[in-house]
Amino acid sequence: MSQLLEVSGVSVSFDGFKALNNLSFSIANKELRAVIGPNGAGKTTFMDVVTGKTKPDEGRVLWGEPPISLLGKSESTIAMAGVGRKFQRPTVFEDQTVFENLMMALRKPRSPFAVLFFKPSAEDRDRVADLAGTIGLAQALQRKSGELSHGQKQWLEIGMLLAQEPQLLLVDEPAAGMTTAEREKTTDLLREAARTRAVVVVEHDMEFVRRLGCKVTVLHEGSVLAEGSIDHVTKNENVIEVYLGR
Amino acid sequence: MTDSTLTGTAPRQPLALRFPAILIFMACLALFTVGVTILSEGFGIGVISTSFVKTLGKTLCLCLVALAMDLVWGYCGILSLGHMAFFGLGGYAIGMWLMYERTRLIVVESMSAQALPPTPEQISDGIASQIFGVVGASEFPPIWAVAHSLPLQLAAVVLVPGLLALVFGWFAFRSRVTGVYLSILTQAMTLALALYLFQNDSGLRGNNGLSGLQNLPGLGNVPQSVVSVWFLWASALALALGFWLATWVVSGKFGSVLRGIRDDEARVRFLGYPVEAYKLFVFTLSAVIAGIAGALYYPQAGIINPAELAPIASIYLAVWVAIGGRGRLYGAVIGAAFVSLLSTWFTGGQAPDIVLGSWRIQWVDWWTVLLGVSFVAVTLFAPKGIGGLFDLLADCLTPNRHGADLGPDQGALREQEADK
Numbered sequence: 220m221s222q223l224l225e226v227s228g229v230s231v232s233f234d235g236f237k238a239l240n241n242l243s244f245s246i247a248n249k250e251l252r253a254v255i256g257p258n259g260a261g262k263t264t265f266m267d268v269v270t271g272k273t274k275p276d277e278g279r280v281l282w283g284e285p286p287i288s289l290l291g292k293s294e295s296t297i298a299m300a301g302v303g304r305k306f307q308r309p310t311v312f313e314d315q316t317v318f319e320n321l322m323m324a325l326r327k328p329r330s331p332f333a334v335l336f337f338k339p340s341a342e343d344r345d346r347v348a349d350l351a352g353t354i355g356l357a358q359a360l361q362r363k364s365g366e367l368s369h370g371q372k373q374w375l376e377i378g379m380l381l382a383q384e385p386q387l388l389l390v391d392e393p394a395a396g397m398t399t400a401e402r403e404k405t406t407d408l409l410r411e412a413a414r415t416r417a418v419v420v421v422e423h424d425m426e427f428v429r430r431l432g433c434k435v436t437v438l439h440e441g442s443v444l445a446e447g448s449i450d451h452v453t454k455n456e457n458v459i460e461v462y463l464g465r
Numbered sequence: 466m467t468d469s470t471l472t473g474t475a476p477r478q479p480l481a482l483r484f485p486a487i488l489i490f491m492a493c494l495a496l497f498t499v500g501v502t503i504l505s506e507g508f509g510i511g512v513i514s515t516s517f518v519k520t521l522g523k524t525l526c527l528c529l530v531a532l533a534m535d536l537v538w539g540y541c542g543i544l545s546l547g548h549m550a551f552f553g554l555g556g557y558a559i560g561m562w563l564m565y566e567r568t569r570l571i572v573v574e575s576m577s578a579q580a581l582p583p584t585p586e587q588i589s590d591g592i593a594s595q596i597f598g599v600v601g602a603s604e605f606p607p608i609w610a611v612a613h614s615l616p617l618q619l620a621a622v623v624l625v626p627g628l629l630a631l632v633f634g635w636f637a638f639r640s641r642v643t644g645v646y647l648s649i650l651t652q653a654m655t656l657a658l659a660l661y662l663f664q665n666d667s668g669l670r671g672n673n674g675l676s677g678l679q680n681l682p683g684l685g686n687v688p689q690s691v692v693s694v695w696f697l698w699a700s701a702l703a704l705a706l707g708f709w710l711a712t713w714v715v716s717g718k719f720g721s722v723l724r725g726i727r728d729d730e731a732r733v734r735f736l737g738y739p740v741e742a743y744k745l746f747v748f749t750l751s752a753v754i755a756g757i758a759g760a761l762y763y764p765q766a767g768i769i770n771p772a773e774l775a776p777i778a779s780i781y782l783a784v785w786v787a788i789g790g791r792g793r794l795y796g797a798v799i800g801a802a803f804v805s806l807l808s809t810w811f812t813g814g815q816a817p818d819i820v821l822g823s824w825r826i827q828w829v830d831w832w833t834v835l836l837g838v839s840f841v842a843v844t845l846f847a848p849k850g851i852g853g854l855f856d857l858l859a860d861c862l863t864p865n866r867h868g869a870d871l872g873p874d875q876g877a878l879r880e881q882e883a884d885k
Contacts, residue, residue, distance in 0.1 A: 295735075
């Protein structure tokens with residue numbers, strides 16, 4: 220399987236604290252991967268580095284085939300290269316309707332002049348309606364997204380990411396604060412998304428990761444502690460010590 | 466919610482139909498302009514004095530610059546406290562031509578009595594010593610190089626504020642300066658510009674500024690009562706076009722992105738939008754609109770000097786937009802018109818004094834206090850400003866149900882039955 224994202228030897232420190240310490244791992248095309256680890260393990264910093272929010276002190280971040288370096292590129296350039304990111308708390312534009320949120324995310328030219336003269340075609344509207352159907356918000360297209368429930372906002376954000384058509388989806392704790400039924404739907408959405416693209420899910424919750432049924436990377440103190448299936452890593456003594464030993 | 470909006474087959478309507486506010490706004494503006502024309506001295510029955518026609522015309526220009534302010538602040542979240550600098554630069558650009566051309570006509574006429582016809586150099590020197598004698602100079606500074614040409618100075622009205630905004634914005638936005646730091650930076654910009662223009666060797670007559678701008682060159686025999694109405698028409702037209710342009714910009718996906726930047730800049734970046742380019746675009750566009758507004762304002766005011774670019778002027782602009790209601794274009798226009806006309810009334814000594822025992826509140830002095838208190842009150846208790854009243858009105862007509870269904874199902878019609 221060809222590599223989509225390769226992170227090698229990346230270190231980031233904030234005021235002497237090493238958030239990432241020589242982190243190396245890679246994601247293949249159309250792979251579903253879970254990244255777990257205790258608080259402060261560097262999960263969010265890893266996402267910040269890949270999406271261009273944080274500049275690493277050293278290391279390489281290579282993307283695609285043939286590989287190009289993502290370091291030094293702006294957030295918007297990286298997003299357009301095909302990296303989508305979902306934040307921990309739902310960040311949708313609450314003042315705007317579900318339709319506007321999805322239309323904004325739809326993969327189209329992003330320069331100010333292209334957007335100024337943009338007119339949604341019938342296909343664009345159909346695409347938005349399809350996406351709204353996928354995330355279960357078909358009846359809510361004209362509602363302000365601020366009026367949606369917490370779970371619906373999370374789905375809307377996933378829908379916006381799908382509209383962006385990224386090759387890699389970085390998802391930060393998608394199941395936080397959800398009911399059991401909402402979690403199941405979220406799992407389905409992510410598994411479905413992983414059929415056509417790579418998805419990296421950062422999660423605390425072991426049960427949720429088990430339900431995803433994919434390869435797991437365990438981070439600890441800024442580097443990879445263990446990697447493999449969920450059963451493999453939960454039997455790893457280092458992992459048990461990190462999770463249960465304190 | 467109709468089915469057509471869901472399936473996406475709805476045909477796209479013209480802008481004015483999608484945003485009826487445009488039609489209402491244009492109708493009000495047209496009515497106002499026609500009304501003032503009929504009541505004016507120059508074209509009508511003379512109920513309104515020429516100076517008040519000028520005040521109204523100037524108010525329209527202030528509405529236009531408030532519209533520009535609302536674009537950057539209300540929609541894009543950039544609290545610029547330096548927009549009156551662009552307004553002033555537009556005024557200076559047109560003022561240079563007005564002053565040059567009028568002085569030239571005077572100089573040529575005074576020299577025509579001489580036995581020998583004057584050479585171009587003599588005329589040029591004559592104009593320069595007339596204009597710059599007051600600051601002890603008798604030669605044209607380099608920035609007056611194109612002052613003889615109306616088209617080039619008109620281009621400067623747009624280009625000078627636009628370029629300044631482009632360069633300033635490029636540096637500020639590229640360094641990701643946001644929030645209160647950006648506001649301070651814009652204040653510094655307008656203060657620096659004002660201090661520079663106060664110098665005699667700035668080339669724009671220092672603190673004397675440019676004067677006599679109300680006299681249009683070559684139209685000396687047209688009375689001010691007529692000229693004032695011309696400018697009222699021009700200002701109304703500019704405001705109408707500005708309103709239409711601003712509505713177009715903030716409608717559709719561009720407006721969506723702008724409001725997204727205002728609410729969550731980082732999220733818009735991760736959607737792949739180059740946020741800095743958008744900010745720069747809006748900042749420059751609004752500076753250009755502000756420049757045009759200034760170019761229409763100062764010929765009506767008659768004089769421009771560096772004090773017009775003082776930081777306080779831009780703060781007033783922000784206060785107007787806040788009181789009118791930011792984030793909606795008509796709110797900014799209403800705010801600017803309402804507050805600036807009220808300010809004219811209070812500071813003009815027409816407001817009756819209030820006597821509180823031995824205290825006497827004279828509004829000429831106390832108006833700024835009242836304005837400050839109302840600004841604080843609006844910010845605390847009515848963040849939507851005057852524009853929020855329209856929401857209240859609309860809510861009375863059709864309650865906002867926040868998308869909820871009418872009843873258990875669409876067929877139940879509980880609300881309609883309850884009305885009967």
